[in-house]
Amino acid sequence: MNDSYEKILEARNIKPTAMRILVLKALSGQDHAIDLNELEFLFDQADRVTLYRTLKTFLSKKLIHHIDDGTGSIKYALCREDCDCGPEDTHVHFHCNYCGNTYCMDYVRVPPLLLPEKFYVEEISIVLKGKCEHCN
Amino acid sequence: MNDSYEKILEARNIKPTAMRILVLKALSGQDHAIDLNELEFLFDQADRVTLYRTLKTFLSKKLIHHIDDGTGSIKYALCREDCDCGPEDTHVHFHCNYCGNTYCMDYVRVPPLLLPEKFYVEEISIVLKGKCEHCN
DNA sequence: GTAACTGCAAAATATTTGCATCCTT
DNA sequence: AAGGATGCAAATATTTTGCAGTTAC
Numbered sequence: 001m002n003d004s005y006e007k008i009l010e011a012r013n014i015k016p017t018a019m020r021i022l023v024l025k026a027l028s029g030q031d032h033a034i035d036l037n038e039l040e041f042l043f044d045q046a047d048r049v050t051l052y053r054t055l056k057t058f059l060s061k062k063l064i065h066h067i068d069d070g071t072g073s074i075k076y077a078l079c080r081e082d083c084d085c086g087p088e089d090t091h092v093h094f095h096c097n098y099c100g101n102t103y104c105m106d107y108v109r110v111p112p113l114l115l116p117e118k119f120y121v122e123e124i125s126i127v128l129k130g131k132c133e134h135c136n
Numbered sequence: 137m138n139d140s141y142e143k144i145l146e147a148r149n150i151k152p153t154a155m156r157i158l159v160l161k162a163l164s165g166q167d168h169a170i171d172l173n174e175l176e177f178l179f180d181q182a183d184r185v186t187l188y189r190t191l192k193t194f195l196s197k198k199l200i201h202h203i204d205d206g207t208g209s210i211k212y213a214l215c216r217e218d219c220d221c222g223p224e225d226t227h228v229h230f231h232c233n234y235c236g237n238t239y240c241m242d243y244v245r246v247p248p249l250l251l252p253e254k255f256y257v258e259e260i261s262i263v264l265k266g267k268c269e270h271c272n
Numbered sequence: 273g274t275a276a277c278t279g280c281a282a283a284a285t286a287t288t289t290g291c292a293t294c295c296t297t
Numbered sequence: 298a299a300g301g302a303t304g305c306a307a308a309t310a311t312t313t314t315g316c317a318g319t320t321a322c
Contacts, residue, residue, distance in 0.1 A: 153301090
């Protein structure tokens, strides 16, 4: 079972340690992006510092991405398998003003934006805010 | 001269104190969004706490808005006069990966996004990243 | 055995709160 | 005089760093 997590980590060139597998598993179990505090809370006992470093590693290896939904705390979420979080990659997130959750909406298509000349876009990050499907 | 700043503050129901006029003036003088440190640096001597509170007041009165461009530090910028930062308001920002500046691009039109049913959008925040006109 | 990861402690930063004082009306 | 704003000090919270011990290969 944990084999699949190991494989995911290895595919991103991350050494699959016990801690990292746990963090990855925790992130996988979420339907929304979580912040450091939520993550810490998912474990009985966990070293905050290690979580910081784990997230930082995941980030640099593009296994996860972070979103600021404007609430002040940065949220983390898994990237899709085929997401390299690189140039031209588009992230759409939805932040619910009612339940406070932030969801990744990878499947939303973004129409091209009309930019002034001389501006070259490498990445687009979009945060929508409103009321989510659960809060209706 | 400062009269105009006072008027701007009063229009938003903010008591136009000396400090606030200075902060507003400082923000007006920027062509890009700045964070707290930059703001503090614009003054010879300034109490960080007061700046915090001033920004918070401005935010709550919708005189300025804040953007997270993903660099970790939240940037602040004046809203346009006709911007109420409320529902349906769309913010487009451009973060240059080369000079690090974040610009407000109020004039960029955003085409409607195709969202799943049951999600009601109240606000849209967009951060584009790439190379700005100065860095070419 | 080596290189990298972890956990604890501590340092450095950043943000918030309390309160006495000072302005403005 | 009264309400709110300011500045200082202090409390909290957050993030980073150092290092010794452990783990994985």
